Amino acid sequence: MARLLSCLLLLVAAVYGRHEKYEGHQLYVVAGASNEFVELEAKLDFLSIKPAATTASGQVEVLLRLSPEERNGWLNYFQSKRMPYTLVADNLADIFREEDLKQQAAKLKTSAKNGNSSMTWERYYDYQEINDYLDSLAAEYPQIVTLINAGLSYEGKQIKYVRISSSRFEDLRKPVIVIDATIHAREWVTPPVALYLIHKLVVDVTDSDLVQNIDWIIIPMVNPDGYDYSMKEDRLWRKTRSTAHEGSDQCPGVDGNRNFDHYFGTRPASADPCSIIFEGPAPFSEPETRIIRDAILRHLDRVRLYITVHSYGNMFLYAWGNNGTLPSNGLMLQVVGVTMAQAIDKLKLDKAPLYIVGNAAQVLYYTTGTSRDWTRAIGIPYTYTLELPGYEYEFVVPPEYIKQIVTETYAGFVAGARYVHSIYNN
Incomplete structure (x- = not known):
């Protein structure tokens, strides 16, 4: 206990200065x-x-x-x-200092309990720990897990994703589901959701039909540069860390979820490099968004469901975000979204609101260049932005809520996967 207290006192001193910019x-x-x-x-x-x-x-x-x-x-x-x-x-700086202390305490607790040998759902992991975990799964479960070293981020970090399949992606009759997370760097609770899904499909298998009947592509860490920067330098960093565009000396980075080729360049407000929603100099200018694009296009004829995981708001949002009209299958998008939302709501905390399902522009406001709209535009029938719970903590979700969020969200993934599979196999 004395050692733990001593470590925590040192951490208080270490984290105090990191958030001074938000004083x-x-x-x-x-x-x-x-x-x-x-x-x-x-x-x-x-x-x-x-x-x-x-x-x-x-x-x-x-x-x-x-x-x-x-x-x-x-x-x-x-x-x-x-x-x-x-x-x-x-005072936002005080909120971030409290978050740091909780995260570091959780890290000490899980390290003592698990010896840093496995992933838990009690703290937030850094970029390298997440990649190491994916490496270990691919080595231990080569019969169903294929690790893809998809490419490098702008700063040279390896972006990895997994393909999970009982038939090594060779059964062309099986639908493919694609999940990605952390396109927005500061949304720390999103990678655990993707990692828990991988864990349930591969390690702690309770729904074997999900791998027997469906092939999966899961990208837990889309934006490692921004995520790493958010953890170490600026807790509210959202964009990539690229400096290849005009104005990047003052305002680096691109909003990855405005960088897709769907009504790109049609919103003047997104053309400002200093805007938090800067779309970039061209569609797919960012290596991070090109990795999502290429993974999807490689299996486009079989991809039936795409979900990009964000935080926060308890919502499943679908196209079209740029004008508020509905795709031709708008009714079914609502039905599948409600199916996933209801599965989550059965497990939610009492204090959490029910999930909202609807058109992104009608529920919130207009957006352009999103992965959700681009994937629907290229022919994937069911595409969603999933906004996770924040409770009263909103965008700073304490580590003790990770297990609840990943567990309930997994139930939503299961419901959506089974529904989509039933549509295309009956």
Whole structure:
């Protein structure tokens, strides 16, 4: 106990200075009509968005960050637009310091218990630990796991994904499901969801039909550069870390989920390199998004379900995000989305809201260049953005909630996979 206390005191000193850039930054919830937030997204840091159907105000509510320098200007703007706002956190740096301490305590606990030999669902793992875990699974279960060294990130980190199949992807009658996570660096709770899915398909198998009947492509760490930077330097970093575009000396990085070739370049607000939703200089300019593209196109004729995992908001969102119209199979997108949502809701915590299922633009607001819309546009019938729970912690989910989130989300994956398989095999 004394040793643990000593380590924690050292950690307090170590983490205190890391978040100084957010000293005095405050969090506000701002309410308004969805169209009022479309242009503001490029100018402010939206940490989450709640659809009007779930809020007491009956309007879209956005959680956003304001620095001391910009606070008065923006609060005056919201007042002039009659957009009500509420202060919900007075100092963002303190929130991040508390998160660091919880994460480090969880790491010490799991290291003592497991000797760093296996993945647990009690803490957040770094980029290298995640890759090492994928390596170990491929070595231990070569009959069903194929590890793909898909390519390098902009900074040269290896991006890996797994193909899981009882027939080594050679049975062309089987549908393929693709799951990716961590395209947005700061959404730490997303890689555990993908890793737990891999674990349940390969190690702790309770639903053997999922591998017998379906082939899987799972990419747990799309954006290792940004994720690593978020863990070590800037907790709110969202984009990639590329510096190949004009203006990158001042504003590096691209929003990977605006970099896909679907209505790319049609939204002026996404053309600003300093915007948090900067789409990049060209579609698929980022090596990270090209890896998703290539993995999907290689098996496009068999891919039936695609889910990109994000945090947070308890939502399954589908196309079209750029204009609010529905694809030709809009009804079935709703049905499959509800099937997954209901499976999750059966296991949710009492304090968690029910999942919302719907068109992305109608539930929230317009977006362009997303992986969800691009995958639907190239012919994958069922494509979704999955927004995980945040509870009262919103975008900073403590490690003690990881097990709950991965377990309930797995139930949603199972329900969606079985439904899609039944559609194409009856």
